[in-house]
Amino acid sequence: MYKRSEAPHDATTTPTPVARPEGRLGVLMPGMGAVATTFIGGVLAIRRGLGKPIGSLSQMGTLSMDCAPSGRVCPIRDVVPLARLDDLVFGGWDIFDMDMYAAAVEAGVLAKPTLDSIRPDLQAIRPMPAVFDRRYVNRLDGSHTKSGRTKMDMADQVRADIQAFKADNGLARSVMIWCGSTESYSQPGPVHQTLTGFEAGLKADDPGIAPSMIYAYAAIQERLPFVNGAPNLTEEIPALQALAQHNEVPLSGKDFKTGQTMIKTVLAPAFRARLLGVAGWFSTNILGNRDGAVLDDPQALKAKEISKLSALEHILRPESFPDLYADLHHSVKINYYPPRGDNKEGWDNIDIFGWLGYPMQVKINFLCRDSILAAPLVLDVALFMDLAARSGWHGPQDWLSFYYKSPVTPAGVTAEHDLFKQLERLNARLNQAAQTVARNTEFDCNRQKRRLLK
Ligand SMILES: NC(=O)c1ccc[n+]([C@@H]2O[C@H](COP(=O)([O-])OP(=O)(O)OC[C@H]3O[C@@H](n4cnc5c(N)ncnc54)[C@H](O)[C@@H]3O)[C@@H](O)[C@H]2O)c1
Secondary structure: OOOHHHOOOOOOOOOOOOOOOOOEEEEEEEOOOHHHHHHHHHHHHHHOOOOOOOOOHHHHOEEOOOOOOOOOOEEHHHHOOOOOHHHEEEEEEEOOOOOHHHHHHHHOOOOHHHHHHOHHHHHOOOOEEEOOOOOOOOOOOOOOEOOOOOHHHHHHHHHHHHHHHHHHHOEEEEEEEEOOOOOOOOOOOHHHOOHHHHHHHHHOOOOOOOHHHHHHHHHHHOOOOEEEOOOOOHHHOHHHHHHHHHHOOEEEEOOEOOOHHHHHHHHHHHHHHOOOEEEEEEEEEEEOOHHHHHHOOHHHHHHHHHHHHHHHHHHHOOOOOHHHHOOOEEEEEEEEOHHHOOOOEEEEEEEEEOHHHOEEEEEEEEEOOHHHHHHHHHHHHHHHHHHHHHHOOOEEOHHHHHHEOOOOOOOOOOOOOOHHHHHHHHHHHHHHHHHHHHHHOOOOHHHHHHHHHO
8 A cells, every 4th residue: 555655756745636637638649650540549449339448557457545445446547537538639740641540541450340430530630740850760751741940940830739739629738649750769969958058959950859859849848748659869858858847847758668578577577586597588579560660770770679678687687686697698679571560579588597507498479469559558648647747747757667668767766667666656656646636625535435335
């Protein structure tokens, strides 16, 4: 059970009332390909009772909390003040001018009969022209793009898009989630260090400013929580972190933790708990969707591979267990293989050793569906980031590390990668939000308790 004294380091010490999720919530996505269309199509289908939100903690998860009798748990969506699926409105930007029905058919994830049953709703959603720079995604080229004198002009156009989208749809609040292609690997440079330098760089068209940073800048200026679902640098740079603190906007990312890395961050803690050594971990994948085509470019691949590599060392801590993990050889490969489409296949060969150093092997073959795993994560982070904004939590939301391969943390805080520790922290924060509502508003803990006792 979560107690105030055990609050995560980033929890607010004095609980402030969480504003109720009144009105409609816009979910704006730069990048409306396989992940975005599977998320949007999935929510529309679930609203009509055509499927269940499997994989979504916000919709199917439970919490143990004070108001429940011992051993009983409350559905998260009953006790945490989250926006309802019926209140979500979808929009975004893409370099291809395709409505969401056409884009979903092209992505080839959701079955045609499902898409046909929600066709008019999907067709009503069209992407806005994108901020695009081929230097950052050189395997794609599209014409549905903005033009402007400078990158600051582009940011102003995205801000105008956000304002118009809010007005046209009568939205109370919005969040922005980068579901765009993985951008080429880059490291923070001088232009990323301060907000003043970054804004000067926007005006001077600095080549170090990626399109994803322009969207993030626009979102933070418009007070929209910003999420990065890809491994790009984006919101990690000091300039955007400073802007988010100044404007009191929550940030979270990066790179959704869906398949192979999710399994890795479950198994590695088990090996460490049992003090079994790991000599090597070889991970390889085949993937045939557009994301796979983008990742076929070595610079995009580098961003993804670095993101996928980061978890293991943090979990195994070779510096504390040199006999077990000091010589670990970790390798991650992604291969573009068109016949598989979105149905990624991942293999892991893990060379472990036990008593007296005797070697053993573990083999994993995960035949997954990339966007089917990612869509519920998009839904959860949209709702939880909206909760963060209404709760007054700003800057990097590392209680959402559960969702990312490379969690972005506040300065000086080490990322947690162990999936179950991440889940504990997420539950602690949700519990805090639920308790705060119970103490401060008309939410009736006792009524909830009576209902659960029936
Ligand atoms: N599916 C997963 O399991 C998973 C997990 C972690 C991360 N991701 C990341 O999520 C992102 C989306 O994946 P996907 O499978 O939907 O890819 P996708 O190629 O189907 O969709 C990405 C879309 O982004 C668009 N795009 C590229 N640059 C843009 C820009 N500057 N502005 C607006 N749109 C832009 C592309 O045209 C494309 O339609 C990728 O970066 C991927 O690496 C996916």
